[in-house]
Amino acid sequence: MAKLNTPIxxxxxxxLAQANREINRQLELRLSKEGVPVEQWRILKVLSDGNGHSMGELADAVLLNHPTLTKMIDRMVSDTLVYRVQDPNDRRKVLMFISDRGKVLSKKLNSLAVDQEEHILESYGDKSTSELKRLLESLIDSSN
Amino acid sequence: MAKLNTPIxxxxxxxLAQANREINRQLELRLSKEGVPVEQWRILKVLSDGNGHSMGELADAVLLNHPTLTKMIDRMVSDTLVYRVQDPNDRRKVLMFISDRGKVLSKKLNSLAVDQEEHILESYGDKSTSELKRLLESLIDSSN
DNA sequence: CTTCAATTGTTGAATATTCAATATTTTCAA
DNA sequence: TTGAAAATATTGAATATTCAACAATTGAAG
Known part of the structure; x- marks a missing residue:
């Protein structure tokens, strides 16, 4: 008996790739109002706790490879959204901080992102959304 | 009262980005046994129905922008995995077909991909997996 | 202590992706 | 039937990402 070939x-x-692409595209569209890529929103959001975060920590948090992050941070430093400080406790490390300008931008971006979440809640439903989030978290957990 | 800031x-x-990145990383790892990127697996899988598919159709199906697909197909044509035929009914279109070599490779890749799905089923569970798939499909639907 | 391995971040070259412009063919309105 | 607009795919230049190598610092074993 022939094994049926699963459609892609x-x-x-x-x-996951398809859903991610679509949701990301929508978010990108909103953030483009401020001319900022999704990754920079993530970076600013992580740094908005006001603490210093090392590059490695940041790279993990914002889902970017190290060299890619370095180069994106270079741009953000030029735009004075963030700044580097050498970690006094471990001088291999660089601590990243958000600037005042960065904080202002971050707030605008957050409200754009919240808009999107609300839009999803409307069209997709509260129940489905929170259930989906739960399942995604647990998938991520089980993959480590 | 201050509005609490949602963590990223x-x-x-x-x-979605995190889950996608992780699952994709795992799949990439397996497919690297055959030296093939995930996108080429998708392309071969779509073409393995034996029918001709236009570039536009393919680009949608495999989640790639048109120019990116064109260049990836160029490589795959060099590797004689696929070939182009001008659509006789609409000569603007190019129909892509899978070659015999492509079919052989596609089978190997499929079993690697199925391995992964099985691995996920084990660690994550049947129930969660099918529920997650259902929710993702419905999210994608509701986004169109 | 000293030395060697591990950790952290950056760089430059190679590769891949994207954007805008182009060429070709088809569609369709006048 | 003609001419303008739309659809399809590709190209080349600009941009971004990745890989491998490097530099600096720390950790840890002897």
Whole structure:
């Protein structure tokens, strides 16, 4: 008996890629109002706790490879959104901080992102959204 | 009363990106056994129905921008995995077909991908997996 | 202590992706 | 039937990402 070949649209990896692409595209569209890529929103958001975060820590948090992050941070430093400070306790490390300008921008970006979440809640539903979030968190957990 | 600032890890957009990155990384790792990027697996899988697919159709299906797809197909044509045929009914279009060599490779890749799905099923569970797939499909639907 | 391995971040070259412009063909309104 | 607009795919230049190598610092074993 021939084994049926699963269509690509049934693979979890594909569904995740597709959903991610779509949601990301929508978010990108909103953030483009401020001329900022999604990754910079993430960086600013992580740094808005006001604490210093090392590059490694940041790279993990914002889902970027180290060299990519370095170069993106270079741009953000030029735009005076963030700044580098050498970690006094471990001089291999660089601590990143958000600037005042960065904080102002971060707030605008957050409200754009919240807009999107609300839009999703409307079209997709409260129940589904929170259930989906729960399942995604647990998938991520189980993958470590 | 101050509005609490949502951590980035609670945004749906972020959870999707994180889950996608992780699952994709795992799949990439397996497919690297055959030296093939995830996108080429998708392309071969879509073409393995034996029918001709136009570039536009393919680009949508495999989640790539048109110019990116064109260049990836160029490589795959060099590797004789696929070939181009001008659509006789609409000569603006190019129909892509999978070659015999492509079919052989596609089978190997599929079993690697199925391995991964099975691995996910084990660590994450049948129930969660199918529920997650259902929710993702419905999210994608509701975004169109 | 000293030395060697591990950690952290950056750089430059190679590669890949994207944007805007182009070429070709088809569609469709006048 | 003609001419303008739309659809399709590709190209080249600009941009971004990745890989491998490097530099600096710390950790840790002997």
């Amino acid at each position: 649209t049934e693979h979890l990896a594909y569904l | 890890t609670e945004h749906l957009a972020y959870l």
